[in-house]
Amino acid sequence: MVYRNLNHLVTFAALAEVGSFAGAARRLRLPTSTVSEHVAALEKNLGVQLVIRTTRQNRLTEAGQLLARGAARMVQEVSETLANVEAHVAQPTGILRLSLPFAFAADIVGPAVGRFAALYPGIRLEIAVSNQIEDLIAGGFDLAVRIGLLEDSSLIRRSLGTMSQDIVASPAYLSARGRPQTIAALAGHCIAGFKPEMNLSLRGPDGPVGVTLAAQVAVNDPKTLVAVIHGGGGIGVIPRFLSQESLDEGTLEIVLPEYRPAPAEMSIVHYGAAGANSRADLFATFLQAEVQRRWSGMRS
Numbered sequence: 001m002v003y004r005n006l007n008h009l010v011t012f013a014a015l016a017e018v019g020s021f022a023g024a025a026r027r028l029r030l031p032t033s034t035v036s037e038h039v040a041a042l043e044k045n046l047g048v049q050l051v052i053r054t055t056r057q058n059r060l061t062e063a064g065q066l067l068a069r070g071a072a073r074m075v076q077e078v079s080e081t082l083a084n085v086e087a088h089v090a091q092p093t094g095i096l097r098l099s100l101p102f103a104f105a106a107d108i109v110g111p112a113v114g115r116f117a118a119l120y121p122g123i124r125l126e127i128a129v130s131n132q133i134e135d136l137i138a139g140g141f142d143l144a145v146r147i148g149l150l151e152d153s154s155l156i157r158r159s160l161g162t163m164s165q166d167i168v169a170s171p172a173y174l175s176a177r178g179r180p181q182t183i184a185a186l187a188g189h190c191i192a193g194f195k196p197e198m199n200l201s202l203r204g205p206d207g208p209v210g211v212t213l214a215a216q217v218a219v220n221d222p223k224t225l226v227a228v229i230h231g232g233g234g235i236g237v238i239p240r241f242l243s244q245e246s247l248d249e250g251t252l253e254i255v256l257p258e259y260r261p262a263p264a265e266m267s268i269v270h271y272g273a274a275g276a277n278s279r280a281d282l283f284a285t286f287l288q289a290e291v292q293r294r295w296s297g298m299r300s
Contacts, residue, residue, distance in 0.1 A: 009071045011038035012050070016068035020058060042067075093122030096279040099134040099144035100127060103222035104266075107241055109145075112290045116283065123279050131220055136271055142280045143270040145287075155269040158284050160291050162263035164240035166247075167255045173232040174253060180235070183211050183259060190234035192217040192225060200237065201262040209259065237261050241294060266291070 015024040025032040043050050050064035060068060100109055105127060113125065136144055150157060180186050193215040202209045217233055219225040222242055229236045235255055246252035268284045
């Protein structure tokens with residue numbers, strides 16, 4: 001038998017402990033009539049008398065004593081469980097599994113991990129780094145960072161903002177091959193990109209422009225692409241957070257500065273309702289602040 005109104009058992013446990021309906025009512029901050037109703041409902045559902053009521057005192061029957069012991073244990077266990085949950089929320093513990101792209105993990109998350117660990121020493125991070133779109137459920141991941149448009153509409157998304165990108169090349173390459181003056185001129189240059197064929201959406205002085213370029217060098221990792229371009233391997237589009245230092249130092253230069261690639265959307269994604277995993281919520285909030293801090297220091 002499953003008794004569905006556990007409030008009645010809480011009321012009965014209080015009655016058994018203090019010995020009177022009025023005392024139980026004071027402890028639970030309920031009207032005395034409500035305490036009587038709860039006990040009467042218990043007796044009706046169980047089909048047994050639990051309390052012998054007289055004008056002078058109340059005495060538990062044998063069945064009442066048996067129920068009182070069980071109800072007291074239940075109240076104690078529930079109280080301890082609630083206290084554990086509150087402590088977990090206040091200072092969460094456990095493993096948090098993350099799926100991150102290579103460059104984002106190395107340049108954004110990696111340097112910030114120490115600060116997160118200091119804030120939440122009870123959380124153990126397990127970071128899987130890949131440029132492939134990982135299945136969160138199959139991989140056992142709590143959350144992931146995705147760059148670009150989301151294809152899985154069942155994922156819950158939290159925005160990380162947008163990632164600026166630039167068309168760049170090394171001074172050595174531009175000195176040897178010349179600097180393109182138009183979008184059309186890019187077709188005559190060595191292009192390095194993430195795919196053999198690149199479809200670029202650019203914002204130009206006269207509005208949006210689309211261009212398709214064949215890449216002579218195709219690399220599936222942003223940091224390797226940066227190394228290729230640094231080495232004079234061609235012109236390419238790379239995220240600003242990877243090019244900023246090189247642009248400042250002059251080891252990379254922006255090509256066709258009047259044309260800017262469309263910013264890429266960045267998202268934190270997970271399954272399940274917000275708040276269901278306190279560790280994931282804490283890390284998502286921390287990462288949003290970290291990205292905002294990093295982006296605020298970059299030139300536009």
